[in-house]
Amino acid sequence: xKNCEYQQIDxxxxxxxxxxxQNHTEKKAQRPRRKWEVFPGKNRFFCDGRIILARxxxxxxxxxSLIIVTCGLFFAFDCPxxxxxxxxxxxxxxxxxxxxxxxxxxxxxxxDPGILPRATPDEAADVEKQIDTSGSSTYRPPPRxxxxxxxxxxxxxxxCFTCKTFRPPRTSHCSLCDNCVERFDHHCPWVGNCxxxxxxRFFYSFIISLSFLTSFIFGCVITHITLRTQAGKTxxxxxxxxxxxxxFLELVVCFFSIWSILGLSGFHTYLVASNLTTNEDIKGSWxxxxxxxxxxNPYTYNSIITNCCATLCGxxxxxxxxxxxxxxxxxxxxAVSASEIELPPFTAKNDAHMVG
Amino acid sequence: MQGLVPAATDGNMATxxxxxxxxxxxxxxxxxxxxxxxxxEGTTCRFQTKFPSELESRIERTLFEDTVKTLNNYYAEAEKxxxxxxxxxxxxxxTAYLIFLCMETRYEKVLKKIAKYIQEQNEKIYAPRGxxxxxxxxxxxxxxxxxxx
Numbered sequence: 437x438k439n440c441e442y443q444q445i446d447x448x449x450x451x452x453x454x455x456x457x458q459n460h461t462e463k464k465a466q467r468p469r470r471k472w473e474v475f476p477g478k479n480r481f482f483c484d485g486r487i488i489l490a491r492x493x494x495x496x497x498x499x500x501s502l503i504i505v506t507c508g509l510f511f512a513f514d515c516p517x518x519x520x521x522x523x524x525x526x527x528x529x530x531x532x533x534x535x536x537x538x539x540x541x542x543x544x545x546x547x548d549p550g551i552l553p554r555a556t557p558d559e560a561a562d563v564e565k566q567i568d569t570s571g572s573s574t575y576r577p578p579p580r581x582x583x584x585x586x587x588x589x590x591x592x593x594x595x596c597f598t599c600k601t602f603r604p605p606r607t608s609h610c611s612l613c614d615n616c617v618e619r620f621d622h623h624c625p626w627v628g629n630c631x632x633x634x635x636x637r638f639f640y641s642f643i644i645s646l647s648f649l650t651s652f653i654f655g656c657v658i659t660h661i662t663l664r665t666q667a668g669k670t671x672x673x674x675x676x677x678x679x680x681x682x683x684f685l686e687l688v689v690c691f692f693s694i695w696s697i698l699g700l701s702g703f704h705t706y707l708v709a710s711n712l713t714t715n716e717d718i719k720g721s722w723x724x725x726x727x728x729x730x731x732x733n734p735y736t737y738n739s740i741i742t743n744c745c746a747t748l749c750g751x752x753x754x755x756x757x758x759x760x761x762x763x764x765x766x767x768x769x770x771a772v773s774a775s776e777i778e779l780p781p782f783t784a785k786n787d788a789h790m791v792g
Numbered sequence: 793m794q795g796l797v798p799a800a801t802d803g804n805m806a807t808x809x810x811x812x813x814x815x816x817x818x819x820x821x822x823x824x825x826x827x828x829x830x831x832x833e834g835t836t837c838r839f840q841t842k843f844p845s846e847l848e849s850r851i852e853r854t855l856f857e858d859t860v861k862t863l864n865n866y867y868a869e870a871e872k873x874x875x876x877x878x879x880x881x882x883x884x885x886x887t888a889y890l891i892f893l894c895m896e897t898r899y900e901k902v903l904k905k906i907a908k909y910i911q912e913q914n915e916k917i918y919a920p921r922g923x924x925x926x927x928x929x930x931x932x933x934x935x936x937x938x939x940x941x
Contacts, residue, residue: 539888553932562826584831591831601934605835619835641885735834746873749881752897756932
């Protein structure tokens with residue numbers, strides 16, 4: 437991780453200085469800025485903060501174009517033949533699946549996965565104060581873990597040096613996006629975004645519907661080629677004959693993608709049923725093979741149906757980063773300067789703590 | 793958050809709210825107490841009800857605990873997994889998640905209730921004692937912060 441070097445926050449430097457606030461007022465008086473413009477993570481924003489993507493989203497256009505091109509070829513070349521020989525429902529089903537796949541994909545890519553905003557300097561200093569209670573003048577970084585009990589099981593919370601807070605359980609810091617993401621599953625390059633608490637259900641519906649779509653297209657193309665060969669030609673002749681050439685291309689794409697997508701769907705179905713994330717599964721956090729400790733998954737509801745419902749049909753949590761909110765207006769503070777406000781009694785008490 | 797400039801006809805409530813906003817901006821570190829999350833029941837949103845020592849002279853323990861427990865109940869209601877949330881989830885899936893463009897989720901409705909509750913508590917109980925609470929959603933649901941004004 438790049439930002440591993442810890443910098444201690446000096447609490448005394450945190451009090452609001454009226455002079456600097458006024459400087460900012462002059463600079464920002466032109467236009468109110470939205471919070472996404474100053475977002476510290478490596479994300480890109482579009483449509484004035486409505487759409488969020490990871491900075492490196494190079495493979496998302498490839499995913500989209502593969503899907504669109506394959507489906508386009510399917511509708512152009514297979515459907516007319518199959519509608520004539522089989523049923524009109526084939527393009528209808530194909531169309532519905534295609535729309536669902538593209539919408540799920542876009543929803544997964546453009547949704548905030550559950551990014552945790554970084555701690556404000558006040559909170560970070562408070563955390564440090566709680567840890568560094570020995571009051572020694574020699575600086576040392578705060579301990580990296582904190583142990584808590586979840587459902588009678590010990591879980592270690594790690595301290596995130598970039599976000600300056602103890603990560604909630606199941607949260608992980610994505611180095612590609614430079615954000616802590618809640619219920620972090622993995623960073624998916626095909627989708628161009630992290631998969632976390634808020635967009636896992638969209639990701640899951642994307643891969644399931646994509647499995648159906650690829651299987652459907654694969655089946656239709658096989659049927660198409662089979663029907664052509666039944667007219668007395670060999671397979672090679674049938675393929676060489678235009679327009680059956682293009683379905684062969686679809687066949688190749690579908691054949692290679694089916695294995696990986698079906699495998700991925702199966703894997704994620706297992707994860708959903710046992711209420712695990714890819715991250716936890718890879719690290720073996722709750723694997724019973726590790727040592728003699730009784731380490732089961734503390735988040736599971738011990739029922740496949742409840743786990744599935746909780747993960748996929750649970751309530752939709754809100755985005756915590758408030759992309760479209762406006763930055764606090766420094767100019768909104770009128771002539772009231774800090775000197776007019778009395779120093780509240782808290783200051784005296786806490787100064788005593790800090791000095792020691 | 794409502795606008796920072798209150799309408800002239802709104803009277804005391806708006807002016808009071810405007811004052812609360814100003815006071816919020818001027819608070820500095822030394823005046824803040826943070827109530828952290830309580831993860832003992834999993835990842836659902838709950839805050840610790842342990843009474844912090846810094847607030848001992850400022851507010852009665854029972855009032856503080858009532859506030860935090862009510863907030864915890866609101867969050868539990870928002871995150872409850874039951875009939876209504878399943879219905880919402882299935883309906884959303886059936887419409888390819890387009891329904892979220894026009895409908896507000898239950899969580900968002902409860903968040904609005906929480907914001908109203910916090911404002912009410914600030915006006916009735918905490919501001920008279922020289923304290924203010926910030927809505928946890930503004931801090932990424934990590935802490936409930938109390939600060940002295």
